[in-house]
Amino acid sequence: MVLGTIADNLTRRVENAGAAVSETFFEPVVRLGVTGLSRAGKTVFITSLVANLIDRGRMAQLAAVSQGRVLAAFLQPQPDDTLPRFDYETHLAAMTGSDPQWPESTRAISELRLSLRLRSGGLLGGISGPRTVHLDIVDYPGEWLLDLSLLSRSYSEWSQQMLDRIADRPLARDFMSLARETDGNTKLEEPQAQALAQNYTAYLHAAREAGFSDCTPGRFLLPGDLAGSPVLTFAPLLPQDKAARGTLWREMERRYDAYKRQVVRPFFRDHFSRIDRQVVLVDALGAIHAGPKAVEDLRRTMAEVLGAFRPGRNSMLTSLLGGKRVDKILFAATKADHLHHTQHPQLTAIMEALTRDARDRADFAGAETAAMSLAALRATVEETREHSGKALNVVRGRLLETGKQAAFYPGELPSDPNRLLAPAREGAEQWLDAEYSFMKFAPAPLSTRPGDGPPHIRLDRAAQFLFGDRL
Ligand SMILES: Nc1nc2c(ncn2[C@@H]2O[C@H](COP(=O)(O)OP(=O)(O)OP(=O)(O)O)[C@@H](O)[C@H]2O)c(=O)[nH]1
Ligand SMILES: [Mg+2]
Structure with a gap:
């Protein structure tokens, strides 16, 4: 046991030293971990992120893009020969074909390397030639955490x-x-x-x-x-x-x-320990729809999942990670296109509250965290309709089950997240003052301009937070 731990530590240190050397002298690598419980939206997120980094027309909030410094983005063979490759092409074809579908469920770890050719910013920009940054995206099930x-x-x-x-x-x-x-x-x-x-x-x-x-x-x-x-x-x-x-x-x-x-x-030793930046995707709307018990269970589970990012609390993990830690973590509520944008701040506040316990802990310091609501593939458009003499902000899309167009109002999320979290914590069976419904929309057929990736909500902001500083 002890021996195993020491040996783990040694290999990690040697590997880390190796990584540091190659990063300084050659091409920097950012290892981005993407996780979430099953159906949280991992596959859609990665596919759309990569497509939007290759065709960058909708990525204005990624500073390197708006500054015109990204010259090209292309897929390359990944560094780890024993990990399955993330099946980007198949997922993209499903999502953006003439009859768009959501991708199949994926049930294991996978990896994809996207390399970005960048013009250097600042004073050096004119002098030094373009440089390359590799983004290694690692997709793994949140259940493993x-x-x-x-x-x-x-x-x-x-x-x-x-x-x-x-x-x-x-x-x-x-x-x-x-x-x-x-x-x-x-x-x-x-x-x-x-x-x-x-x-x-x-x-x-x-x-x-x-x-x-x-x-x-x-x-x-x-x-x-x-x-x-x-x-x-x-x-x-x-x-x-x-x-x-x-x-x-x-x-x-x-x-x-x-x-x-x-x-x-x-x-934890071979994969988790090598991640630099992490996004944790959460289907908060799905849990709210399922009711207070599901929300409380999600909050508890998030706290457990987040324990993995606070290695100080778990000496076993500290030794497995060899002192390395993730330096930025984004908690993102997915599928925000089910809500009109006027309700996005409420969803983000709920996301913040769900992860607050874990984020407030002192030993979490060192990692920068943020909460956000996003849609990796936007399947709806927004509308304002008259309803009993009042204006109602709805979203409209093609229903997954029938293929028919439908307008949808999911209910009004409270601006104080405790209106949801408190009854959940107290074990309520149902929401008292509201109903939250949920509809499944199919991805919309795309009519994108050349140079545009698939439509999304705040994917560019998420990218800026996660790795914008490294570009
Ligand atoms: N409207 C909308 N639905 C989404 C979005 N992202 C994911 N979904 C829905 O969520 C489902 C799950 O998304 P995936 O990306 O497959 O989730 P996953 O986390 O990879 O799921 P597993 O591989 O089963 O663990 C999809 O089939 C869609 O129904 C989005 O941006 N907008
Ligand atoms: Mg998946």
Whole structure:
């Protein structure tokens, strides 16, 4: 354990030193992490960001673009040969074809390198030739960050916490009764272990469908090529004091530890530790629509996710990261095109409030943070309509289900975010004074001018915050 940590540290330091040397003498690299819980909008964000950096007509808020310093942007082979490449071309074709579709769900880490040729700014501009900055975009599921909490928890602690949390959720009834009637102190039988893991995984899927986000272990939902392997064949069990060797409890404990060692640690050590700038995408509107319980769960989950960016609180993580930390983090509420722009400040305030607990902590200092609401691919247009003698600000778009055009008013978000967060914290079942609806729009067929990327809301501001200073 200790040895492993020291070795991890050493390799990280050597790698960091290597990176620093090549950055000074050759071409700087910005590693941008893009994460969010499933369906938060990661794939759409990356695809549209890259398309808008290649065709920069809609990127006026990115200073290097408005100053005319970006000469070209082009895709290059990525630096990591073992990571899947982000399938930019397929996603872009889906989103901008003649019958535009949202991209397919993606369930693993991937990477893409976009290189920017820049004219130097300031005094040096006239003297030195163009330089190149590489933007390495790394897309990974936010669920993987939730696993961070496992690193500092034993199997027994995790089991207890999970069972306490889910005990009174109707969705967990089946699993809870199975867990209660299971005696961990009996000899391990593999079919029993599998049944428990399958039942628990089924619960996690149902919980996620219902809008819950406290779903650990993260890989149970996104197993990839680990599906069916022992590291994913465990489940929380009622804690046992003295389980003997060879019992179900002891084997589950062993698999849980293997999961931490062989799945969770390598992700933080090999990928997370190398990120410079991070955007955390959040489907806040989706949670508000789902109700107070989903909002409270999102707030709690965000706090856990953000724990990963405060390595000082977790000594295990500090050693895995070797002292390196992310220096800018953007929390972005996605899909803001569901709201007329007059409501965007409210959405941003909710986003700020959702992440405030985590952002206020002193040991978060050092990283610059911001909250924003954006739409990576704008699917609606704004309109003002008469409704019972009053002007109503709505958005209009093509409905995903029927393909028909529809105007949509999602409800008035409160300007004080506590009007939503307080009832959520108190465990309310429904919003008292308002209804928030949600419609799914299809991406609109594009009629872009040459030189324009796909339409968006504030993607250029997000880019300026995230890496504008490095261009
Ligand atoms: N209107 C609108 N909808 C969006 C936007 N971005 C994402 N969506 C919706 O959100 C869904 C999920 O977006 P993705 O980018 O696939 O989300 P993801 O985080 O990559 O999801 P997974 O790969 O499943 O984890 C899309 O299918 C759209 O329905 C946006 O800018 N505007
Ligand atoms: Mg995706």
